[in-house]
Amino acid sequence: MSWYHDPAAELSTEHLQLAQSRQQQLTKPPGSLGQLEQLAITLAAMQKAEQPGCERVVVTIFAGDHGVAAEGVSAFPQSVTEQMVANFAGGGAAIAVLAKALGATLEVVNAGTVNPLPELPGVLDCRIGSGTANFASKAAMTTEQLQQALQLGRDAIERAQQQQAQLWIGGEMGIANTTSATALACALLRRHAAELVGPGTGLDNAGQIHKSAVIHKALDLYHAEAQSPIKNLQYLGGFEIAALTGAYIAAAQAGIPALVDGFICSVAALYAQRLNPSVRPWLLYAHQSAEPGHQAVLAASDARPLLDLGMRLGEGSGAASAVPLLRLACSLHNGMATFAEAQVDDGQ
Incomplete structure (x- = not known):
């Protein structure tokens, strides 16, 4: 049996109950902080901590090219993938700006750009191949390549563990990857491509019909x-x-909470759950993407995203945008006074 079938870590029932009890004692009507309360309770159980926190955040962006780009399914050429990897390294991409603002660690893993890249700061060269094959005519990956790609994810979590990450965010970059993600979602959800296809990098209606x-x-x-x-x-x-x-x-197996980004990341998270159902409790969902297929994928994951800002950039940018909410949820949980401490009548 492969490593990815091994069970996930258990959430701490003890810390869950302690967090629930504390929320009932804080100076507010029960449930009045909505999802912020549940976030703090969930993080306490995940982190086995009476005072949960999200200060140590690790962001990993995986980049790879797709052979299906040859079918004209993207508004941008494949060269953009490697150009954007350089942009991540140079600090100019959205996720680089967000990670810096959050004080998060950002690493980029080149899983398979078409061309080898020069050495770049913060970029790990882990190329499995020169992009995937064109899945319109042959399998995107060999069995060996798939195993290598899965292992890249596991390796990233091992690095996050070494940095004592309290929260891990995954992101992606790859021209034509919304086509791949949509195909994967259609296969798993048994939906017609026309139901889930979206603009991706900015396709017009004719482009979306062709992509479908x-x-x-x-x-x-x-x-x-x-x-x-x-x-x-x-x-x-x-x-x-x-x-x-x-x-x-791997994050679930290591007991590290994962904050899931938009459509492509949610498809990967859904496949993770189908391969290993014990993963689900370790996944938090950041936002509702503007990509049409995302709602169907979220529904299949029974996920309630934190934000709905009309974002569809990818890169982990939606997840990074939700980190302040998690931090505020922890601050409220850890810092608010109880009725007894504040000498406020709790109405009982």
Whole structure:
């Protein structure tokens, strides 16, 4: 049996109950802080801490190219993937700015750009290949490549552990990866491509119709609805999507809360859950993406995202934007006075 089938860590029932009890004693009507209360309780159980926190945040961006870009499914050329990796390293990308503002550690893993990249600060060269194969005509990855990609995610979590991360965020970059993610979602949810296809990098209506046709052809080619999740990940996935899948599983096994970004990350998280159902309690969902398929994926994960800002950039940017909410939830839980401490009548 592969490592990714090993069970996730257990949440602490003791700390869950302690956190629930404390929330009942704080100077506010019970439940009046809504999701902020539940976030603090959940984080306390995850971190096995009476005072949960999200100060030590590690962000890992996995980058990879997709052979299906040859089908004209993106508004941008493949060269943008490697250019954006350099932009991450240079601090100019959205996630780089957000990570700096949050005081978070940011690392970029090159899982498979088409061309090798020069040495860049904060970028790990882990190229599995020159992008995936074009899944419109052949499997995106070999079995060995899939295992390598999953392991990249596991390795990232080992590094996060070494940094004593209280929260891990995964992000992605890869031209045509919304096509891959949509195909994966269609295969798992048994939905027609036309129902879930969105603009991705900015396709017009004609582009979206073409993208849908490419996905539909691939789903038929692999009889995707009849395949196991691991096979569909091999046939239709990307190196960076498989790495995210492995990372979500490894984070749960290591007992590190993972804050899930938008559509592509949510697809990877859904595959992580299908490969290993014990992963689900360790996943927090950051935001509702403007990408049409995201709502279906969130529903399949029984997920209630924290934010709805109309974002669809990827890179982990939506998840990073939600970190202040988690920090505030912890601050409220840890810092508010109880009725007894404040000498306020609790009405009982």
